[in-house]
Amino acid sequence: MGQRAAHGLGQQHRCAANVRRQPGAHRGDVCAGLQRRSLRQAGKHRPSAALAPGAALRRGGGADRANGPGRGRGAARAGGGGTPMTAKRPEYAHLQQILKRGVAEIIVEREFVDLLNSGRPLRLKQGFDPSAPDIHLGHVVGLRKLRQLQDLGHTVVLIVGDWTAQIGDPSGRSATRPMLSAEQVASNAQSYLQQFFKVVDPKKTEVRRQTEWFDGFDLSDVIRLTRRFTVAQILKRDDFATRFDENQPIAVTEMLYPLLQAYDSVMVQADVEFGGTDQRFNNLLGRELQVQVGQRPQQVFLVPLLVGTDGAQKMSKSLGNYIGIAEPPEQMYGKAMSIPDALILNYFALLTDVPQPELDEYAKALAAGSANPMEMKKRLAEDLVRQFHGSDSAGKAADHFRRVVQEKEHPEDVPSLAVPFSRATASDNDLIAGADGDGVKIHIARVLVRAGLASTTGEARRLLAQGAVRVDGRKLGPDDLIVRAAAESMVQVGARRFVRLVDAG
RNA sequence: GCAGGGGUGGGUGAGUGGAUAAAACCGCCAGACUGUAAAUCUGGUGCCUCACGGCUACGCAGGUUCGAAUCCUGCCCCCUGCACCA
CATH class of the missing domain: 3.10.290.10 (RNA-binding S4 domain)
Structure with a gap:
């Protein structure tokens, strides 16, 4: 992705690993997010019939579930390569680990297990907002789950929210939703993917962009979409309900975003959508919309929100209590060392593969006071650095910490x-x-x-x-x-x- | 459009003529201590200056006053309710 040189319309361009074409899609649509300017200038950005905006909404609510729209897209997929035609069924213990460790809620768990056992490769939807391109450990909790499922043969469908990012929050009230230019989106997406693939397997990932379907959306498509839901339904979302009660403003636009996100699920025919617990409402809406247009409803896989390094609030960049996975090894190690003791086991469980029996030992030792929490944190810090920077860097970061922080020596590299x-x-x-x-x-x-x-x-x-x-x-x-x-x-x-x-x- | 509420330092938010670079809390920085960059405690936290001192600051622009974040006038912006259904 991000072959920025490939701007000219006529030029060949490549997309991210394994980006797939929608059958019949206009050639080049796949990279639309990055290319759209030039496409537009050339006046050629006509969505194909298959991707026709709102097409799914016009379709009757009939159930073609057996055929499941798009489930017969094998031909297109085969072209993408890499995705096996069947997925492995997890052993019991493995299944339990997938279902329980680092999981907040699975809706509906029974159905999800059935899907896993069906042997069919599942489409695992994960969204990404290009206005916040930095991945931190809080996101990693979910990404690790994606990876575990990829290792069984399932496919991750990463949705780049490039369309909404270019709209931003028109009220201008939210600093976290600025309006981005196509260039910014492209560059953010590039840096995001680079981080994303430190955890997720690029060979089993399909990168899709919202602009593929939203660029051609017109007002009637929007109305058709809004018609599917009621205000009362939308107001059930916790943060809306709260703000409504407290007479805080709620922009109409904001109420639209969950609908758009739901539509994404329809367009990629997601089997499972992943997110933090704060995504519960949005993801359920996707489930609902899929049913309405005759798709099999996606399962909703929610991971807990990781507590930040302050030990109090959820990890987030704006709160400054985060550990970014692109941070230098020493910094990552140091920040990991600064988490409160009470968080140690939680981090091990959500962010490492240290086996459960071992974690139980840790818990016992901590409770009995027979282990020094600092030593345990060192193990955690080193494990984390290893995941994102490799063993060598992990060792060096550990050494750096001991020398500079504990023994107060000068670091090696001083500006x-x-x-x-x-x-x-x-x-x-x-x-x-x-x-x-x-x-x-x-x-x-x-x-x-x-x-x-x-x-x-x-x-x-x-x-x-x-x-x-x-x-x-x-x-x-x-x-x-x-x-x-x-x-x-x-x-x-x-x-x-x-x-x-x-x-x- | 009408009515009401509101815009204060990085954040939340007190302050309604002077003693106020502006309470408090959070954040941030430092010191002590320690098992760490944890916790706790202490101090600091507008800018310039060796210093004397100067400068800027409470939405914007004027005004009243010896003196204004505080009073007056105009303007801008935000929120809520009402009205409006094009």
Whole structure:
């Protein structure tokens, strides 16, 4: 995906691994999300009959369940390669693990189990909002489930919410739903996929874009869609109900989004939709719409919301209590070490493959006080880093933590700041305060700001006053605004922020 | 359109003429302590300045006053209800 070079209409372009074509779809539609601008300019973006907007809604509610619309799409799929025609049935213990560990609720569990045992490869729907392209551990809980099912032979259908992302939240009230340009969406999607495939198997993934079906939607299609649901139904969603009761605004647009998401399920003929427990309502709506248009209703697989590193709220980027899977190993390890002790077992259960009996041992040891929680967290931190960066990086991150955080040594890689030491006397550089026979004196507050260790000189002064600043290990006081330094001097703020001064010549 | 409520520092939110760079809480930063970057405790937290001091700030623009986040006028924006059903 994201072959950004492939912009010209006539050019060949490739899509993400295994993106599949809808039978009869206009050539190029598959990559529509990335290509739509050029397609539009050329005025050729006519949806095919098969993808005709709203077609599913116009169809009678008749049940062609046996044939299930699209279940006979084997021909198209075969072209995609990689998807086996049958899926493995899980052993009992394996099944229990899939159903119970890291799962909040499965609607309807009985039906889901039947599907798993049918041997038919299932279509596992997972949505993605391109306005938030960073995957953190909270998302990983669900992604791991997808992977487990892929390993049995099932297919993940990733829906890129490119259409809604380009609309955003027109009220402008939600900072988390900005309006994105096609380019932004494309670039976000690219970085998302890169992270996504650290957990999910790309060979068993089908990437689809909402624009494939929503670009051609017209008003009558929208009305047809809204006709399927009542306001009372929509208001049952918890956050709507709450806001309605509290006289908080609810934009009509917002009520539309769940409908669109439900329509996605219809378009990809999802067998199961995955999401956090906060997606319960939306996913059930998809189930409902599928029944209405004669599809087999999708199962709803809900995973618990992971508690963030603050130990209180759900992990989210906007709350700043997250661990991103694209973060550097050291940072990931460190953040994992900072979770409250009470979260250790939860993280092990939801984010690692450490077998259950072993987890039971951990729980016992923790309760009895016979294990040091710190050691256990180290095991957790290393396991997590290994999953996203490999064993080598995990080992290095562990080593880095021990040396820098626990033994308070300098890290190996310290960013540097250029200071013109060697031509200090002639310099009018504002970092240099003066020079004499004994060496160079620098303006430490400005150095801290320039190095990014403080955001303003006022803050730098405060840090000095608090005894947080060291130069070559020597602690500075509130009056030490002008201090001696030299090339290779190590400037340190707090326990773990360093910068090395180098000569700018 | 009518009526009512509201717009304060990174967030929530107090403050209704002066002692207020503006309570409190959260967040953030630092110090101590420790088993960690956990918990706890302590301190700090608009910008510039070595300093004296200066500057900016309570939706926007004016005004009253020795003095305004606080009063007046106009404007902008948000919310709720009513009206409107095109």
